[in-house]
Amino acid sequence: MKKRLALVALAALPTVALADPPDFDRPGAGFATSVLPAGTLALEQGLPTYERQRQDGLLDRTYTADSLIRIGLGGAWEGQIGGSAWNRLEERGGAERRHAVGHGDSSVALKYAPSGTDGDGSFTWAALGEVTFANGDEDFGNGARQYSLGSTMQWKPDKDHQNTLYANLDRLKGRNTWTLAPTFGRTFGENGMGYVEMDAIHDAExxxxxxxxxxxAYTIGDHVQLDAYALHRVGRHGPSVRAGLGLSIFFGKKA
Structure with a gap:
């Protein structure tokens, strides 16, 4: 499903012209507190994401080419289609090794971001509701439909700094997973941005x-962004390393 939707969206790209770029949702915890202008499109692509985890005596390495298509719906609303058309799992336990390749689950989401100022000392926020469908391959899917509701709140004390707080709830198989993630960012010149973050996750299981x-993150021109990030586990639970590279492109209409 995701692959077909992505091909349809990419086929339409030559028919649109570039406009002033919005904020991208990549990288970092949460998402931008703005939406795309009506009728515009953005593609945010992982190149890929890497995750390393040891669990039940097995060492798993997973590579994921995660994709997000954002569509401006007008006003304070934005639609999103997400998924991963390609995933690779490398599993090792003792002398045994296994690998698998396949696609992940697909998702649809709706973002709401009321307008706000963008000057020094400004506060903005956005909310995102998402449904993830259990249509991925066995090694790369949730195995059941998941419902998510999240919010990002952002405060810019001055033109060079921005602080955000991301809160999210996932509901899967009757269990709740809570995420709370503060992020502290700074711009460097006209094209560069860096940030640090901490993700606190509570999983019922x-x-x-x-x-x-x-x-x-680094912007090339006005409509392309490259990004890189890495997270390391603090404590005993969860993936020991999570890292990735990404490419984001904004497509819009001339006024």
């Missing part, structure tokens, strides 16, 4: 997990 790290 797997217990508490803390990830800490940060990332960088």
């Amino acid at each position: 797997d217990g508490n997990e803390v990830q800490a790290g940060g990332g960088l």
Whole structure:
């Protein structure tokens, strides 16, 4: 499903012209507190994401080419389609090794971001509701439909700094997973941005997990962004390493 939707969206790209770029949702915890202008499109692509985890005597390495298509609906609303058309799992336990390749689950989401000022000392926020469908391959899917509701709150004390707080609830198989993640960012010149973050996660099944790290983003021109990030486990639960590279492109209409 995700692959077909992505191909349809990419086929339409030559018919649109570039406009002033919005904020991208990549990288970092949460998402931008703004939405795309009506009728515009953005593609945010992992190149890929890497995750390393040891669990039940097995060492898993997973590579995920995660994709997000954002569509401006007008006003304070934005639609999103997400998924991963390609995943690779490398599993090792003692002398045994196994690998698998396949696609992950697909998702649809709706973002609401009321307008706000963008000057020094400004506060903005956005909310995102998402449904993830259990249509991925066995090694890369949730196995059941998941419902998510999250919010990002952002405060800019001055033109060079921005602080955000991301809160999210996932509901899967009758269990809740809570995430709370503060992020502290700074711009460097006109094109660079860096940030540090800490993700605190409470899973009803797997217990508490803390990830800490940060990332960088660099814009090329006005409509392309490259990013890189890495998170490391703090404590005993969760993936020991999570890292990735990304490419984001904004497509819009001329006024």
